[in-house]
Amino acid sequence: MDRVGSLPDELLSHILSFLTTKEAALTSLLSKRWRYLIAFVPNLAFDDIVFLHPEEGKPERDEIRQSFMDFVDRVLALQAESPIKKFSLKCRTGVDSDRVDGWISNVLNRGVSELDLLIILGMTMEDSYRLSPKGFASKTLVKLEIGCGIDISWVAGSIFLPMLKTLVLDSVWFYVDKFETLLLALPALEELVLVDVNWLDSDVTISNASLKTLTIDSDGHLGTFSFDTPSLVYFCYSDYAAEDYPVVKMENLREARIFLLVTDNEIERVRLPINDGLEDAMDNVVLRFGHVGKLMNGIRNVEYLELSADTLEVLSLCCESMPVFKNLKSLAIKSTEGRGWQAMPVLLRNCPHLEFLLIEGLLHHVTDKCGDACDCVPWEDKGRSLTSCPVNMLEIHGFRGTKKEMQMIKHFLDYFPSLKEMDIYADEDGPTNLEAPGMFEQITQLFTLYDEFYTCDVQFMVRGSLYKKLTAQCCVFKEENLPHRLVRTLG
Secondary structure (H helix, E strand, O other), X not given: OOOOOOOOHHHHHHHXXXXXXXXXXXXXXXXXXXXXXXXXXXXXXXXXXXXXXXOOOOOOHHHHHHHHHHHHHHHHHHHOOOOOOEEEEEEXXXXXXXXXXXXXXXXXXXXXXXXXXXXXXXXOHHHOEEOOOOOOOOOOOOEEEEOOOEEOHHHOOOOXXXXXXXXXXXXXXXXXXXXXXXXXXXXXXXXXXXXXXXXXXXXXXXXXXXXXXXXXXXXXXXXXXXXXXXXXXXXXXXEEOOOEOOOEEOOOOOEEEEEEEOOHHHHXXXXXXXXXXXXXXXXXXXHHHHHHHHXXXXXXXXXXXXXXXXXXXXXXXXXXXXXXXOOOOEEEEEOOOOOEOOOHHHHHHOOOOOOEEEEEOOOOEOOOOOOOOOOXXXXXXXXXXXXXXXXXXXXXXXXOOOHHHHHHHHHHHHHXXXXXXXXXXXXXXXOOHHHOOOHHHHHHHHHHHHHHHOOOXXXXXXXXXXXXXXXXXXXXXXXXXXXXXXXXXXX
8 A cells, every 4th residue: 555645745745845856856757646746845945966966977067057947947837836935046056147036036926935045156256146136025035045156235225024034144245334234124033144254344233123143153254343232132153353342232142152263373472471572463362352351241141151262261361351240040161271261260250140060171271370260270269269159060071081180070079169960971082091991990989989078969971882881991890880870871
């Protein structure tokens, strides 16, 4: 019995919508009933990479390109005016821009709600495909993704998308005034994603009253960045530190992830005395990093904050301007051996309601400015920043089993007064001290003592595969002797 074939056409069309459009079209060969089902598929995805990278023996590239365009024409003609939800078009070289205009107008007229476009006609800005303003007054479009090779800025003043909630711009060029005009045409915008946007001006402002989610993932803007986004609740920012942050209005922000990018030369400069007489270009690094304090002040109302190791190093120049994070309950920090903890003491002191702390990697660059947050340098007022921190749960990821890490863990147990639970996750990405003969047994026994001596519940987390490897290496250690309450294996 053909159970799939017995399903109603509406359900079969829905199933076909999860395939690429080319795969969905091939099902028309199954039987007469399947021949026209593609006419009712609500999601269409055309990608010329399937056509432009054929097996040996297929026609030449120009013929394949023509075949691709003819295929899109046929499918759209077959669908006629049937409703459409999602339309994805990815053309990487040489398509007819007039036909592309027609395809986009077709789906917009049919009430498409999600549109994903990537169209590359050449390698320069002048070769960019210019979106036609025709039809871009859609009242149904809720998500728009514009990828590499498309110039949307020139129609910024000609479009109006009152229902658009999500806008994704990836590897596009933009003048700031055109970008601001575009945002004004999106009164319902809630989510904005900017990936490798090439700003053609040095001072960028993102201003939108309805925006709730903002993601910036780039590696090249060194001008100023301003944010006038009073309704924003989520902010993810990955880029080199901007020249300045003149305006940061994010009063309702609840979650922020700050992943600043720095070079080793910049780190070397900021670790030198301020008045070391270096050239202006490098002194500008100190100024830029200092202005990150304005960004931190703008996000001070967050409840969840995640910082990269580079960001923590940059914040070493913002200690005096570090705001109080009065609402912060969860803090996640990534640490690496090449980056320091100079900002950690003031950061912990300025989180008066912190409940959860996650540290990925305890090893870090040791300086005399680490303060009392770690056990690297002896201090008379040891642990002062920890004793004022109310955190009750601490997670440590990437544990390698080194002596320094064990000292750090004991330091936290000694000086976090409200700590109730500590979960330590073994590193799985490379060789660690845990793999040395007998080391796993010694460490688990030491953690057992910690668990018994301190009021805090200490647990050592090891994934099942790693657990078997570590216990198998020790010929003296018996697996059944493991304190199972302490060591938990993860799937």
